[in-house]
Amino acid sequence: MRLRELSKLFHMDWVKYFNTYFSKAGFSGDFTEDSVVIVETLKYFRLFDFAVTDNAVNYAKWQLLVKELSFANAVDDFDWDIFRKLRYPKSSKLGASDNLPCVELVEQSMPLAIARPFVEEFVTTNLIDTVNETANQIEKAFVQRLMEKDWLDQPTKDQCAEKVNAITRQIAYPDFIKIDSKLDKFYEKLDISIRSNFFEIGAAIRNFQIQQMVSSYSKPTDKTQWLDAPTEVNAYYSPQFNQFVFLAGILRPPFIAATWPPFLLYGAFGAVIGHELTHGFDDQGQQFDKNGNRVKWWTDNSIRQFQNRTQCFVDQYDQYSLLDVKINGELTLGENIADNGGVHTAYHAYKNVMNGTKAIKYKGLSEDQLFFVSFAQLYCSLFTDAALEQSTKTDPHSPGPIRVLGTLVNSEEFTEAFQCSKGSKMYPSDDRCELW
Incomplete structure (x- = not known):
């Protein structure tokens, strides 16, 4: 307005x-x-x-x-006490270090500067090549599965395939941070004196961040900009940019290693890529076309079919609870769709890569079984009761154990790999939720 x-x-x-x-x-x-x-x-x-x-x-x-509490020493102990109680169980040694708030503060304040030594040590060309090749296979598998969907009409399938092919990627970090002159240029307006006190440093950083923000006003959208710290353990999909982002922090085990065999690589990072790709077609992403515009680009019939199928996921996850805390199927709908689509697509891509290669057992488990173990390991979780209760009210992701359970009970491939008997916890019925 x-x-x-x-x-x-x-x-x-x-x-x-x-x-x-x-x-x-x-x-x-x-x-x-x-x-x-x-x-x-x-x-x-x-x-x-x-x-x-x-x-x-x-x-x-x-x-x-x-906004300035982190830089105010007077409230530091109070702030850290709340942080520790919410984030760390009493039995956990993770909360024993007082260095964590300082590390996070520096990361949030100067994300590209702190990323420089991290990416130089941990991110190799071979690793980035592995991410790109895995993403290529995931996109190929998604389109293959897309064309087999009988609930989508052909015009909508074609539009969806075009959107997949138009996705761009940002992997690990922006290249300029490894060039001294360009990194210095980026931070040249950050005015910090060696004589500044802690609060003054915080004010300078805040002012620098505001300058960066307002400088983009009225200019064309820059789809090459990096919005998060490369050191964060995270990946995401932007519907407005139609873009994958895989930050350097997530390019580590248990998510990925360049030397992993396909069943481990696709079970873990393949599922992550598939998850982010599916976000382009979840209840929110489906509203944006290949150019990131929020327009109607599906046929009416395909939209109706889509909405009918998404309700299945709401009803399924509404039935789950963890430690007597109930899951909200509506709140977590988009992430649950992405989890399910991600694993289905990653398994399809894994089979494409194997291409009939003779399977070998590892310590009594088949490659197919290890694919699902690799996926499930991503969500081994440790949390406090307070954090669990808070997350089910505010976090669009289901808690880790529910992400595994909800996804795998919908997977016929999982049922076959582990020979689950019908009526068991992991194979409750044939009425599975399926979308992508």
């Missing part, structure tokens, strides 16, 4: 606000009443009273302070 409309709805001079914000960051926003902004949380703004009262002013000050 235009700032004129925004100011009428929420009694505040938004033109002055944005111009002041940009000016403080060293940029001219040139905002007028006709400037257009996206209001993502309209309901929140309507419920919030912007009248200048003591409560409103105190709330605004608190929001500002919260």
Whole structure:
């Protein structure tokens, strides 16, 4: 909406606000009443009273302070105590080190600088080649399976295949961080003095981050930008960019190693790639076309069939609980679809790569069985009761053990590999949820 409309709805001079914000960051926003902004949380703004009262002013000050808590020594012990109780069980040695908050703080503050020594030691050309080749096989397998879906009509299948072929990738880290001059150039506006105290350093970093953010205003979207720290153990799919991102932190065991045989590689990292690819076709990703535009690009019949099948996953996961904490099938729908599609696709790709090669047993387990063991190991979990309860209310991912259970009971290949008897925990019935 235009700032004129925004100011009428929420009694505040938004033109002055944005111009002041940009000016403080060293940029001219040139905002007028006709400037257009996206209001993502309209309901929140309507419920919030912007009248200048003591409560409103105190709330605004608190929001500002919260962002700087990590740099305020006075609350450091309090903050770390909450962090430890939520994240680490009493029996865990992981919470014994006081270095962890410092490491995370540096990573969040200067992610590309801290990534430099990490990627130089752990990320090899051979490893990146392995990621690319595995991704190629996963995309090929997804399209093969896609063309076999009897619930999709041909025009929709063709559009989906085009979207898969249009996916771009970011792997490990941006290349420029290994070039001294370019890394120095990136951080040249970060003003930190050796005489600065801890809070002043935090303020400088915050200002630098704001400058980076506002500098992109009114410019074309840069789909090559890196939005997360390369050292994070994470991978994700961006529906707006139609892009995979596999950060350097996840390119380690138990996710991947360049020397692994196919049954381990595809069971673990193949399932991760398949998971992210499937996000392009889950309940959210399905709404974006190959160019990242939110438009209607499926036929009406295919959309109806899709919605009918997604309900199966909601009902399935609603029945699960872990340590007496109930799973929310609606909240976790997108991730559950991605987990299921990821394993199905990875198994198909693994079989393509094996191409009829004679199977060999390892320590009494077949290659097919080890494929699923490799997948399940990704989600060995350790969490506190508080963290579990919080995650089931806020995290779109199901807890680790449920991610394994929910996915494998839907896999006919798993049932065959382990010869599960019908009616058992891992083969409760023939009524399996299936989408991708």
